[in-house]
Amino acid sequence: MNRSFKLFSVAGIDVRVHLTFPLILVWAAFQFGILTGGGLSGALFGIIVVLLLFGIVTLHELGHSFAAMYYKIPVKDIVLLPIGGVAQLKRMPKEPWQEFVVALAGPAVNVVLALLLGGVALALNIPVLGGSLGVINGTASLSLTAVLSYIFVSNLALALFNLIPAFPMDGGRVLRALLAMGLPYARATAIAARLGQVLAVGLGIYGLFNGGIFLMFIAFFVYNGAKQENALVQQEAQLQQVTVGQVFARQVQSLRPFNTLQDALTLKSLTGQTSFPVHDGFRYVGLLTGAQLQEGLQRFSGWTAVNDLVRRDLPVVTPGDSLERVQSLLQQHQTEALPVVDDHTFLGVITLNHLREAYQRLVLERRITIQPA
Numbered sequence: 258m259n260r261s262f263k264l265f266s267v268a269g270i271d272v273r274v275h276l277t278f279p280l281i282l283v284w285a286a287f288q289f290g291i292l293t294g295g296g297l298s299g300a301l302f303g304i305i306v307v308l309l310l311f312g313i314v315t316l317h318e319l320g321h322s323f324a325a326m327y328y329k330i331p332v333k334d335i336v337l338l339p340i341g342g343v344a345q346l347k348r349m350p351k352e353p354w355q356e357f358v359v360a361l362a363g364p365a366v367n368v369v370l371a372l373l374l375g376g377v378a379l380a381l382n383i384p385v386l387g388g389s390l391g392v393i394n395g396t397a398s399l400s401l402t403a404v405l406s407y408i409f410v411s412n413l414a415l416a417l418f419n420l421i422p423a424f425p426m427d428g429g430r431v432l433r434a435l436l437a438m439g440l441p442y443a444r445a446t447a448i449a450a451r452l453g454q455v456l457a458v459g460l461g462i463y464g465l466f467n468g469g470i471f472l473m474f475i476a477f478f479v480y481n482g483a484k485q486e487n488a489l490v491q492q493e494a495q496l497q498q499v500t501v502g503q504v505f506a507r508q509v510q511s512l513r514p515f516n517t518l519q520d521a522l523t524l525k526s527l528t529g530q531t532s533f534p535v536h537d538g539f540r541y542v543g544l545l546t547g548a549q550l551q552e553g554l555q556r557f558s559g560w561t562a563v564n565d566l567v568r569r570d571l572p573v574v575t576p577g578d579s580l581e582r583v584q585s586l587l588q589q590h591q592t593e594a595l596p597v598v599d600d601h602t603f604l605g606v607i608t609l610n611h612l613r614e615a616y617q618r619l620v621l622e623r624r625i626t627i628q629p630a
């Protein structure tokens with residue numbers, strides 16, 4: 258997420274805070290200092306509990322992150338927003354069992370923290386449950402009882418709220434994982450996402466009539482999150498049904514390592530082809546992608562040999578591979594084309610455009626087939 262800055266990092270995971278985050282501190286000071294008449298003591302109470310609360314949110318997100326890393330899923334970062342935190346995983350766990358564990362790991366942290374806080378409160382004879390009533394009734398002041406009570410109750414609320422089965426919230430991910438144990442992944446996602454959207458609308462309406470501006474924000478994020486993630490999963494499922502062999506370009510112009518960038522540019526304008534395999538006469542050497550060509554022409558002269566720029570790091574795909582695999586490889590390697598090779602024989606190139614065309618065709622076909630006869 259842009260517009261955030263790094264606070265610190267834990268086990269290689271950057272914990273970042275969004276620029277809008279200070280808003281929540283202002284809100285807390287206003288809520289407990291002015292609205293409930295707590296004065297300066299109340300305002301300080303608000304700021305301290307919110308900071309502690311976000312410490313807890315960070316631990317919750319670290320719970321998800323460590324579970325993901327256990328399954329070898331890299332974690333990009335954790336971003337703290339005024340409405341909560343997000344652990345951004347590089348990819349979603351596709352194994353239902355893994356998603357189940359990763360989704361539950363966050364709320365599990367809150368349950369453990371609640372037990373610890375409850376234990377401390379019990380040992381120190383602090384009435385955490387009674388104390389929190391004071392906070393709710395607007396008599397919050399900066400005392401250990403009030404702070405501990407508020408944190409204890411919020412921590413429990415955080416666990417319960419996140420377990421609402423509103424995909425893509427934690428409870429919704431648990432539901433998708435459970436459904437995916439018996440149903441195809443795409444179908445499980447569609448059901449969980451639809452329920453998530455229905456619950457989000459309910460949450461939003463509840464927030465609207467109860468002045469819950471945060472609930473409305475969360476509802477908005479849940480609704481859109483469900484819609485987007487479902488669309489992505491459905492697209493992947495569709496692309497899984499098409500193979501490279503059905504769509505890739507066989508008739509491609511190739512270059513020799515000694516050809517220049519200018520040669521490539523000429524060939525591009527003559528044929529409309531954007532990525533060029535480079536061949537040394539006997540075997541395939543690498544791919545000169547459109548991006549590589551453009552960058553090369555900006556940085557070097559047109560007389561530079563393509564040999565200096567050709568991408569040798571790209572993996573090859575075979576005609577039997579699915580487009581879903583191609584899509585993830587394209588993303589992973591930041592390229593718009595991949596070479597198609599079979600039994601060490603170079604066959605052609607598959608590009609992002611082939612993927613787009615295939616997907617559009619699939620959507621079109623589906624529209625035609627679901628029309629009533």
Ligand SMILES: [Zn+2]
Nearest residue numbers: 363364419427
């Ligand atoms: Zn969570």
